[in-house]
Structure formats: C-alpha cells, structure tokens
Amino acid sequence: MSILVIAEHDNSSLKQATLNVVAAAKAVGGDIDVLVAGENCGAVGEAAGKIEGVSKVLVADNAVYGHFLGENLGLLVADLGKGYSHIFAAAGTTGKDFMPRVAALLDVAQISDIVRVESEDTFVRPIYAGNAIATVKSSDSIKVVTVRPTGFDPVSGEGGSAAVEALDNVQDAGVSSFVSEQVAESDRPDLASAGIVISGGRGMQNGENFKMLEQVADLLGAAVGASRAAVDAGFVPNDMQVGQTGKIVAPQLYVAVGISGAIQHLAGMSDSKVIVAINKDEEAPIFQVADYGLVADLFEAVPQLEEELKKAL
Amino acid sequence: MKVLVAVKRVIDYNVKVRVKPDNTGVDLANVKMAMNPFCEIAVEEAVRLKEKGVATEIVVVSIGAKACQEQIRTALALGADRGIHIETDEEVQSLEAAKLLKAVVEKEEPKLVILGKQSIDTDNNQTGQMLAALTGMGQGTFASEVVVEGDKVNVTREVDGGLTTVALNLPAVVTTDLRLNEPRYASLPNIMKAKKKPLDGMTPADLGVELAPRLSTLKVEAPASRQAGVKVADVAELVDKLKNEAKVI
Numbered sequence: 001m002s003i004l005v006i007a008e009h010d011n012s013s014l015k016q017a018t019l020n021v022v023a024a025a026k027a028v029g030g031d032i033d034v035l036v037a038g039e040n041c042g043a044v045g046e047a048a049g050k051i052e053g054v055s056k057v058l059v060a061d062n063a064v065y066g067h068f069l070g071e072n073l074g075l076l077v078a079d080l081g082k083g084y085s086h087i088f089a090a091a092g093t094t095g096k097d098f099m100p101r102v103a104a105l106l107d108v109a110q111i112s113d114i115v116r117v118e119s120e121d122t123f124v125r126p127i128y129a130g131n132a133i134a135t136v137k138s139s140d141s142i143k144v145v146t147v148r149p150t151g152f153d154p155v156s157g158e159g160g161s162a163a164v165e166a167l168d169n170v171q172d173a174g175v176s177s178f179v180s181e182q183v184a185e186s187d188r189p190d191l192a193s194a195g196i197v198i199s200g201g202r203g204m205q206n207g208e209n210f211k212m213l214e215q216v217a218d219l220l221g222a223a224v225g226a227s228r229a230a231v232d233a234g235f236v237p238n239d240m241q242v243g244q245t246g247k248i249v250a251p252q253l254y255v256a257v258g259i260s261g262a263i264q265h266l267a268g269m270s271d272s273k274v275i276v277a278i279n280k281d282e283e284a285p286i287f288q289v290a291d292y293g294l295v296a297d298l299f300e301a302v303p304q305l306e307e308e309l310k311k312a313l
Numbered sequence: 314m315k316v317l318v319a320v321k322r323v324i325d326y327n328v329k330v331r332v333k334p335d336n337t338g339v340d341l342a343n344v345k346m347a348m349n350p351f352c353e354i355a356v357e358e359a360v361r362l363k364e365k366g367v368a369t370e371i372v373v374v375s376i377g378a379k380a381c382q383e384q385i386r387t388a389l390a391l392g393a394d395r396g397i398h399i400e401t402d403e404e405v406q407s408l409e410a411a412k413l414l415k416a417v418v419e420k421e422e423p424k425l426v427i428l429g430k431q432s433i434d435t436d437n438n439q440t441g442q443m444l445a446a447l448t449g450m451g452q453g454t455f456a457s458e459v460v461v462e463g464d465k466v467n468v469t470r471e472v473d474g475g476l477t478t479v480a481l482n483l484p485a486v487v488t489t490d491l492r493l494n495e496p497r498y499a500s501l502p503n504i505m506k507a508k509k510k511p512l513d514g515m516t517p518a519d520l521g522v523e524l525a526p527r528l529s530t531l532k533v534e535a536p537a538s539r540q541a542g543v544k545v546a547d548v549a550e551l552v553d554k555l556k557n558e559a560k561v562i
C-alpha cells in the first residue's frame with residue numbers, strides 16, 4: 001500500500017492538521033508520501049520532510065497552485081494519485097473543496113471526515129451532525145479520504161528525513177481565478193488546533209463583550225470561538241463558529257460561556273477532553289455534557305475567572 | 314440565463330435522530346422529512362437571481378423516491394419554474410448523484426448550477442464538486458456571496474481563515490453556505506400555483522446512468538454519550554478543579 005497525503009499549508013508554514021492526517025495514514029500502514037502544492041512553498045516542503053514516518057515529499061511549486069484553487073489541485077492530485085492506493089487530506093475547507101474533484105476524476109467514491117481507520121478499506125465517520133456514527137467500507141481501488149484532524153493524535157513534525165523532490169507538473173484548468181481574500185488576523189492560536197478554546201454564545205449579548213473572553217484567552221494561550229447563535233446574531237465573524245456548520249474542535253479544555261448547548265454546537269466540541277460551562281440557566285443542555293458547570297451570570301463570572309486565573313497561573 | 318438547482322429530501326433538521334436498534338441505519342419510519350436546509354438556500358439564491366433579472370428560468374431537480382416530488386413542489390412554490398424528478402428507490406451516493414446531474418446539465422445546458430454544500434443526513438459535502446469535475450466546470454464552494462458579471466461569476470467563499478473570492482467562467486457550479494441568504498417561506502397562493510407547474514419524471518436508465526454504489530455501510534451506531542459532571546459553587550472552585558483535578562491549566 002502507498003498513501004499520498006496532501007499537506008495543508010499557507011505557502012509559508014505547514015499546518016498542524018497535516019500531522020493528524022499523516023497519523024491517520026499511519027493507521028492504514030504502508031509508504032506515506034506527502035504532496036506540497038502551492039507557490040513559493042519551498043519552506044513547507046522542507047518542513048514536510050521532517051514529519052515522522054514520511055518516505056518522500058513531492059513539491060509542486062507553481063503560480064497555478066498559489067491560491068489552492070480546487071479545479072487545479074483536483075487535476076494535479078488526480079494525476080499523481082493514480083499511482084497510490086489511498087489519497088488523504090484534512091477535512092478543512094481546502095480539502096473539502098478539491099478532494100471530491102479528485103475522486104470524480106478518478107471515478108471513485110470519496111469518504112468524508114473520517115475519525116477512525118478500521119482497516120485499509122474500512123473507515124468510521126460521523127453522519128447526521130454527529131448524531132450517528134457510520135462504519136463504511138469502500139470497494140474502490142483508490143480510496144480518496146478526508147480526515148477530521150481531531151480524530152487522530154498528531155505524529156511528530158520533527159525527526160523525519162524524507163527526500164524532497166520537486167515536481168514539474170503544472171495543471172491549469174483555466175476556468176477559475178483568485179480575486180481577493182479577507183484573512184482574519186489574530187495573534188491567538190488557530191481555533192481548530194488550539195489546546196484550549198473559550199467560546200461565547202448568544203448570552204454574550206454583543207460583539208464588544210467578546211473582549212472579556214479574549215482577555216481570559218490571552219491568559220490561557222487559548223483560541224476564542226463562538227456558537228452559531230452568536231454568529232447569526234452578528235456578534236462575531238463566521239470563521240469563529242464552532243459546531244457542525246462551523247469548525248470541529250477537540251481541545252484539552254473547552255470553556256462554553258453563555259452557550260445553551262444546541263445539538264449543532266455540541267457536534268462541534270463534544271470530543272473535547274474537559275468541558276466547562278458557564279450559564280445562568282441551570283437547565284441549559286450544555287450542563288449535560290460539561291465536566292464542570294457553573295450556574296452564574298457570565299458578566300460576573302468571566303471577570304472573576306480572569307482574576308482567579310491571574311492568581312493561579 | 315438558465316439556472317439549475319438540485320435539492321435533496323432529508324430528515325427535518327428539528328427531528329431528533331435515532332439510530333435503529335439493529336445498527337443498520339437511522340430510523341426514518343414516520344419521521345418528518347423536508348428539503349435539506351442548504352438546498353433551501355440554493356433555491357432562494359436562484360429566485361433572487363431571477364428577481365434581479367439575472368436568471369430567466371429556474372429548473373429544480375431532485376433524485377430519489379416518489380416522495381421527493383414534495384420537495385420539488387416546495388421549490389416550485391418558492392419561485393422555481395419547472396421540476397425534474399429522477400426517480401429511484403435505490404440508495405444514491407454522491408458520485409452517482411453527480412453523474413445523474415451531469416446528464417441533466419448536458420440536456421438543459423444551464424449557465425449556473427446551485428447546490429447545497431452538504432446534506433444534513435450523510436454530511437458528505439461532495440456532490441457539487443464532483444459534478445463540477447465531471448463537467449469540467451469551475452466551482453465556488455461554501456458561497457456567502459454570488460455576483461454574476463457578464464460571462465463570469467464572482468463567488469465569495471467561507472474558508473477556514475476568513476473569506477476568499479474567486480472568479481469563475483460560466484457555466485459554473487456554486488455550493489451554498491449558511492450565510493448566503495435567508496430563505497423565504499412559500500405563500501399559500503404560490504403553493505397552489507406550484508401544483509400546476511410542469512414536473513418531468515425520468516429514471517437513471519433514461520439518463521444512461523447505472524447506479525453502482527462503491528461504499529457499503531457496515532453499521533451505524535449512536536455516538537458515545539458524555540456524562541454530565543459536577544456543578545461548582547463559584548469561580549474559585551472552578552479554577553481549583555481545572556488546575557488540581559483535571560490538570561488542564
């Protein structure tokens with residue numbers, strides 16, 4: 001067996017999700033090659049070569065891949081992927097965009113968002129917003145799979161010494177082009193890979209009040225998230241959304257503040273190791289999944305939390 | 314400009330999902346079904362394009378058992394002009410759905426195909442991208458804004474780090490994210506009118522597509538449930554527990 005893992009990166013650094021995907025590939029077994037497709041992404045290729053357990057790194061460095069357009073990546077990965085038994089990528093917005101194209105071009109099914117590998121052809125994935133867990137078996141010769149990073153403990157990004165090979169494979173579908181982007185700038189860790197996440201819900205009342213959470217987050221080195229209710233109410237941008245329709249997180253500590261705990265939110269965070277809920281409604285469903293629940297007005301509890309943390313840390 | 318919208322009949326999003334005791338799937342007997350929420354957003358976007366004078370005709374297509382004509386009628390009541398029902402009682406997986414839609418695209422030659430980004434039952438998030446690949450079209454997935462300009466469409470996409478905008482040659486595929494629009498409700502007069510709108514029926518065989526599922530579901534289980542923990546009296550106790558008991562800070 002041979003597995004092609006598509007690296008997740010931003011042309012300058014390798015995203016941690018890649019290490020989780022390599023871990024999923026290791027669970028299948030066999031040779032693991034990593035593809036880094038991007039523009040001026042040499043440093044990412046070097047970093048990928050250090051990942052534990054990787055045999056070879058392929059670097060496709062060309063302007064056509066610079067903005068990760070699904071049309072071009074789809075052609076490249078389908079072309080390279082013909083020689084592999086498995087193609088794995090992280091189930092982020094990039095992987096979800098190009099991987100189904102790869103599968104269609106290879107005339108195989110795609111298996112989305114796996115959280116466990118049962119065997120080389122059998123995988124476990126949540127369906128119905130995590131309300132059911134399906135075990136699916138593929139009869140295709142090439143398995144095209146997206147991996148939910150939180151389902152796998154990352155391999156080490158150090159210690160490997162894979163050969164890095166430059167590819168001269170330029171695939172331009174010619175039907176799409178990049179126009180612009182609005183990147184959310186933040187000094188805090190990335191929501192999807194943070195060890196601690198503190199999220200606010202509708203109970204925060206407005207976007208301004210999220211500053212209280214940011215102050216606590218900065219003490220803990222945490223990322224700040226939000227429920228869909230808070231996003232829909234316009235308090236914060238959608239890229240902060242944790243839940244079935246937003247980001248799936250599984251940090252060591254998840255602190256839910258003023259979040260009632262709708263099913264769609266729980267689907268995005270219930271794999272967290274320790275869950276804390278702060279809510280003034282003691283009947284809120286979030287308390288049914290919380291390890292530690294505090295029934296309190298968040299506008300009193302959060303400033304107190306900041307003070308107590310300053311003392312304790 | 315003709316717009317094709319694909320819609321799927323799924324379990325209503327308010328229904329509590331229950332796994333069958335024999336672990337063969339989710340219990341759908343006597344459960345309320347509805348149009349997939351992302352598909353509703355797709356229909357709404359097409360109707361808005363028509364209201365702006367950009368779209369001239371909206372064709373809505375659904376694949377599945379006879380009952381999914383209900384969802385086609387709903388789309389017609391919301392403003393689509395005619396329906397196509399590809400009838401089959403078999404399970405249709407994403408790749409097959411994309412092949413069926415490709416056959417419809419070849420017949421109808423729409424300039425824009427709008428689909429939901431994923432259905433809330435299988436959560437695959439694949440069909441739109443597969444259709445785009447099979448037809449060689451560009452794709453604007455997870456769209457939060459769609460602007461047609463001449464022979465191009467600019468699609469703003471919701472991605473992990475923020476927003477990104479791409480320009481696609483027409484014809485193109487767009488898949489909807491939650492914030493693209495807020496779907497309207499169908500009015501009673503429009504529901505009555507929708508009953509008279511044309512709805513063509515066909516089978517996968519009519520379209521020359523053979524259904525051949527590649528994935529088999531071995532079992533479906535309920536997720537491991539989390540136990541409720543303890544209530545703490547105050548913030549000081551909370552911080553103490555996190556530090557000394559859970560050891561996560």
